[in-house]
Amino acid sequence: MPATYIRGKKTDNMENFIEVKNLSVSFDVRAGILLRTIGTIQAVNDVSFSIKKGEILGVVGESGCGKSTLARLILRLIEPKSGSVKFDGIDIFQLSKKELRQQRSRMAMVFQDPYSAMDPRYTIFRSLSEPFQIQNSRFKNEERRKKIDDLLKLVGLDPQHGFAYPHELSGGQKQRADIARVLTLTPPFIVLDEPTAALDVSVQAQIIKLLEDLREKLDLTFLFISHDLSLVSYFCDRVIVMYLGCVAEIISADLIGEHAQHPYTKALVESIFKTKPGQKNQAPPLEGEVPSPFNLPPGCVFVSRCKYAQPICREQPPVLEKSAEAGRVACHFPLS
Amino acid sequence: MAENQVIERKHKSPWLVVFKRFTGNKMGVIGTALILCLILVAIFAPMLEPYSYKEQNIELMNDPPSSSHLLGTDEFGRDLLSRVIRGARISFVVGVLSVMISVMIGIVIGSIAGFYGGVIDLVLTTFADLTWSMPAILIALLLVAVIGAGLESVVVAIGLSYWAQYARLVRGQILSLKSAVYIEATKSMGASDFVILFKHLLPNSMSPVIVAATIGVGNAIVLEATLGFLGMGAQPPTPSWGAMMSSGTAYLFISPWVIIFPGIAMMITVLGFNLFGDALIEIMDVKNKESN
């Protein structure tokens, strides 16, 4: 089996920094006067993967795939139905509330919407001081002020921006401030949930370059969630493709373009509109839409739209197994 | 890669923005002026009143307005102007104190209901709805009957009658803000429920409460007058406007000014608070639209 590399470093012997095993969460749907449960939505279905220290793992998928729910589960912002998440060896679902709060200083999240990620009544400086206060940090006022100024500079903002209110900043500046806030307690692991989705493409490029820079300087580990496959394949080392709560494929980012194993991954790749003008009027790679996640039938979740579906696909859900290219794929008939 | 756009202008806190816009709003300015008048009159009452409000002068009883008694006298020969001025103090104190009581109760109940949800919310909301559906006068009367008449009882009674609307407002705001991104972000930093509730949710919920409270002062003043009219409120010789109007009814055809002037005073006061509150609503609306 070929060894995996992250930016030139062999990772086979490295410990798993984050280890997710059989993680699931479902929501009951109630209806009627007696609020009886009429069905369930399996938001995250038996997801397992691991992240090595210093790695950038991407999660990509369309609406209803569960990527945002997965992010929140990993940080225990919501409780799972089953499964475990080990962060640096610690099972976070076994922690007490107090212990969990302490762990929170080591794992942070950058949110999708920079427009509401900070309390609109707080100045940027006050928002950035808050993590110190919450974690009862031992920094004194003077030190704190200097640290915040340094952080603002680190993310490319002027310390003057500390005096501003969120509504006075542009989208890109707000997102930088949010990243600065996340960095105040120097967490080694950061989850980024669509951090650039609300931004213009030129601002997105600035933020991505900032993230590349920070990862390098501070040896950070990222879980990067996005619906944009091109962005994820560029920025991340490995990619998880999700569909309706299940993992379809885990694949190295440089192999996605030509060597996707799962039909859905291939369809996603082919759906991308390249900026090189090309042949117009091609048939769309995938018809129909993501079906409702409500009371899914047995079998593979992708069966309703898959070109290659066979009877077994409707009866038995595929298991996530090693694929041809040192990744994993959940498919009865992977494309290789 | 420093950002080119350094913010040079002075940073306006959200409050300053509201203030600036307020001064441009005519209704608000008039309302503020009226309220300020009330406050000044209330504070400086002893200096403003030409006579003592309780000085009786039987010979002058029921005198119409004249140069020596600008608003006339009541059935005990007391100067009406002085009594109306002194009455401002009572109305103001009762109005503000009772609203403060209502708001505090409302905040506590509303935030617990909104934050914790579930059964707690259900119980508290039902309780609030029950209180809300009972006429305030009824509640106030019941309470005064239990506690006894007098100004303190009136303040407490009014405070306990009107809290439901503030609870509702706070609960509503907390429910909608609970899922805001910055709340989730604060939680992900390890903040306790307490911090989230008191440092973020409540401060951001206060705008509609403030607006409702200003209009609520007007309501409280009217309720105090009603209670006073029914003899439940301030006891004589304390010149509550309502009590003055009540004792004046007997003399409606003899000296109608005893009812008219306190009535006008009350009307102007309530109008002031309502205009102020309306202006606030308009401004808050604009602010919300602008930030979107």
Place this chain on the structure above:
Amino acid sequence: MTFLEVRDLEVEFRVDKKPVKPIEGISFELNEKEVLGIVGETGSGKSLTAHAILGLSTLVGGKIGGSVKFKERELLSISENEMQSVRGDQIAFIPQNPMTSLDPVYRVGDQIVEGLIQHAKVSKREAKPQVIKLMERLRIPKADRVFQQYPHQLSGGLKQRIVIAMGLCTNPQLLIADEPTTALDVTVQAQIMRLFSEMTRDRGIGLFLITHDLGVIAQVCDKVAVMYAGRMVEFGNIEPVFNTPSHPYTEALLDCIPYIGMKKGSLSAIDGNVPSAGNYPSGCRYHPRCQHSFSPCGTNVPALNQIEGGTRVACHLYQGKKD
């Protein structure tokens, strides 16, 4: 006949008593069976351009200047009443965000029918089968069932098709679509864009597409206009503009976009921010961020001139090379 001819279009607002022009000097043409894309980032004024063409900016206090000729008819000089008969009939507008353009209390089929009977002389009964046929052509599965449903019962992709059907039901000659796929999944986006291409070809209409997504423009449009801070910086056929961009902004913008197979760390960005209306730099609005700016850029506004190859560029680098 040039279907749609726009010359020096501008909109003026008064902000705090000062005149502000969020768009000015917009000029382009569109022919039938052609797809024209307007691309730009936030603050570029692309949506406002569409609204100005439809005469909708006056509703929010803006004054429209310049010329908009639709089939040789000057739209900016006709009355609001006449404009209303043009809007929805000959020129259809598909607004952003189908979630909010559909009324939640009416069935979707009825909403399309409403749009049709306002302009065509048909009764509701006659309209229904026409609408269902249109829905089928837009590949709405089980169209007669969907006709009866309410917006909240439909998925994003279906809602978007309904909104498109509302635009097409009167057989317009010009279709203006504002960010038609922003809220949709990428696999659904591919389907909707194919629809647009087919419609343009089969019905001989002109399609005016507004979006910030350069990939969509590259694969669907015949011509493209690039906007920056309220001005048009480049206009031409899609291949020359995207393969060999002339304006520095177009080039920088295309370089910002990641693609599969891109070398890690090679993404470039444009420093700085888009200026907001009222704070535009003097001269060329892009010059503070431009790698190639030189002396005239800060003082003189570059005119939109045609260069070799047919593309029009507003840049001082090309001022001496007029075609």
